[in-house]
Amino acid sequence: MDGPPATPPAPKAPTLGNALHRFANPGRFMRLSGALLPWLAAAGLALSVTGLAWGLVFAPRDWQQGDTVRIMFIHVPAAWMAMGGYVGLAVASFIGLVWRHPLADIAAREIAPVGAVFTAICLITGSLWGKPMWGTWWVWDARLTSVLVLFFLYVGHIALSNAFDDPERAARPAAILALIGAVNLPIIKFSVDWWNTLHQPASVTRLGAPGIHVDILQPLLVTGLGFLFVFAALALLRTRTGILERRARALMAARAAEPAATPSAVAV
Amino acid sequence: MSPFWGMLRRDLALARRNAGDTLAAVAFFLLAVGLFPFGVGPAPELLARIAAGVVWVAALLAALLPLDRLLGADFEDGTLDQAMLSGLDPAMVAGAKAAAHWLSTGVPLLLASPVAAIMLNLPLDALPVLVAALALGSLVLSLLGTAGAALTLGARRGGVLLPLLVLPLAIPALIFGVAAVDAALGGLAVRPHLAMLAAMAAAALPLCPLAAGAALKAATE
Numbered sequence: 041m042d043g044p045p046a047t048p049p050a051p052k053a054p055t056l057g058n059a060l061h062r063f064a065n066p067g068r069f070m071r072l073s074g075a076l077l078p079w080l081a082a083a084g085l086a087l088s089v090t091g092l093a094w095g096l097v098f099a100p101r102d103w104q105q106g107d108t109v110r111i112m113f114i115h116v117p118a119a120w121m122a123m124g125g126y127v128g129l130a131v132a133s134f135i136g137l138v139w140r141h142p143l144a145d146i147a148a149r150e151i152a153p154v155g156a157v158f159t160a161i162c163l164i165t166g167s168l169w170g171k172p173m174w175g176t177w178w179v180w181d182a183r184l185t186s187v188l189v190l191f192f193l194y195v196g197h198i199a200l201s202n203a204f205d206d207p208e209r210a211a212r213p214a215a216i217l218a219l220i221g222a223v224n225l226p227i228i229k230f231s232v233d234w235w236n237t238l239h240q241p242a243s244v245t246r247l248g249a250p251g252i253h254v255d256i257l258q259p260l261l262v263t264g265l266g267f268l269f270v271f272a273a274l275a276l277l278r279t280r281t282g283i284l285e286r287r288a289r290a291l292m293a294a295r296a297a298e299p300a301a302t303p304s305a306v307a308v
Numbered sequence: 309m310s311p312f313w314g315m316l317r318r319d320l321a322l323a324r325r326n327a328g329d330t331l332a333a334v335a336f337f338l339l340a341v342g343l344f345p346f347g348v349g350p351a352p353e354l355l356a357r358i359a360a361g362v363v364w365v366a367a368l369l370a371a372l373l374p375l376d377r378l379l380g381a382d383f384e385d386g387t388l389d390q391a392m393l394s395g396l397d398p399a400m401v402a403g404a405k406a407a408a409h410w411l412s413t414g415v416p417l418l419l420a421s422p423v424a425a426i427m428l429n430l431p432l433d434a435l436p437v438l439v440a441a442l443a444l445g446s447l448v449l450s451l452l453g454t455a456g457a458a459l460t461l462g463a464r465r466g467g468v469l470l471p472l473l474v475l476p477l478a479i480p481a482l483i484f485g486v487a488a489v490d491a492a493l494g495g496l497a498v499r500p501h502l503a504m505l506a507a508m509a510a511a512a513l514p515l516c517p518l519a520a521g522a523a524l525k526a527a528t529e
Contacts, residue, residue, distance in 0.1 A: 192472070199469055199473075203465060204463055213459040213460070216522055216523050217473060220477065220519050224477050227511075231479070231504075234487075235483045
């Protein structure tokens with residue numbers, strides 16, 4: 041080639057891959073997420089506290105269930121986050137597999153434990169509610185069972201991502217597993233519904249007017265939004281920590297590879 | 309001979325020469341089924357009611373036993389690297405492995421399942437349905453299991469990890485397999501349940517080798 045081209049190269053067409061590359065730059069991600077994190081955390085905490093206080097103290101009691109219904113203000117948003125978290129995990133895994141973004145790999149690895157904790161909260165609060173309402177801690181009802189399976193899918197993902205000596209080796213198997221789980225979840229949901237149904241059908245998202253009173257719906261939605269921000273803040277914080285961990289590992293590996301040379305190189 | 313058939317024949321020859329592995333899986337299956345009467349009591353009507361579920365669960369667990377070595381041995385001695393270099397698509401390598409697992413473990417378990425069902429006093433008219441459902445279900449499990457085995461290649465504690473990954477995914481097959489036998493016992497239509505199992509097998513047949521192939525590629529890179 042003779043000399044630099046006369047005109048600067050045309051900017052790449054704004055494909056999805058390019059757009060992702062912009063945000064995959066770890067430096068840019070650390071700056072953006074560092075600025076975003078306090079706001080997300082503050083909004084999440086404020087909304088969750090408001091929604092929970094509203095739901096647990098000020099919302100009217102249910103005419104049938106009494107005060108027990110208030111556990112739903114934690115249970116239902118946790119269930120939303122349990123399912124939404126798996127969607128996030130699957131999307132991050134897909135991006136990591138297709139475009140090979142290390143950042144997406146780290147995000148998938150760090151989303152899974154947060155989702156698992158929300159799934160556990162959903163299962164535990166559901167069980168606490170079931171004792172006074174259904175007379176038993178646990179029934180093998182379709183919805184409970186599918187959430188339990190979801191929990192096991194999270195646990196399997198966490199176990200697989202931690203099972204390799206080189207954490208970076210774990211990214212692709214874990215991503216493939218997350219996608220297998222995402223394909224299987226509707227099948228599991230459908231077959232479990234076929235198998236047994238005792239849980240009430242969905243009452244917020246059904247067509248037409250919601251099946252619950254607006255006095256209960258409002259605090260529920262506020263708490264749901266709050267849980268969403270808390271989830272995002274935790275996932276972001278964990279991803280930032282994951283990036284720093286990887287950097288620290290790379291630095292330590294570089295230092296170990298370096299022959300013990302000048303003292304100035306060691307004492308940093 | 310195409311590489312696919314070559315791999316399959318090699319794995320089947322290995323399974324034939326190490327017949328002890330297959331026998332161990334079958335023995336485990338019968339033993340696990342045989343433990344249930346001690347656990348729940350020998351009442352014939354109770355055993356007949358739980359027979360289908362017990363046979364299914366024991367078969368699922370027994371089929372998991374050889375999965376760990378299915379790819380692990382080839383991974384360690386380099387055979388898998390050779391297979392990946394053979395020009396055969398990784399998904400087909402995984403498909404050959406799944407077929408080998410089904411023929412060397414699934415089919416023997418299938419042959420042993422009538423014995424297990426009779427041990428638990430399952431009415432004889434439900435026996436053909438149980439075997440038909442188990443034939444489809446074990447195919448699904450072989451395919452899912454191969455994907456699980458490919459994912460855990462090179463992992464620490466792969467043997468413990470594998471059931472954790474595979475068993476939750478096998479729940480739909482279990483549900484419809486046992487429902488088919490229950491329908492036969494209740495005099496209801498069996499075909500919808502078997503059709504659902506066949507649909508699961510038909511979906512798993514292309515998808516699981518695809519996922520397993522991607523995992524094999526990641527593991528041997």
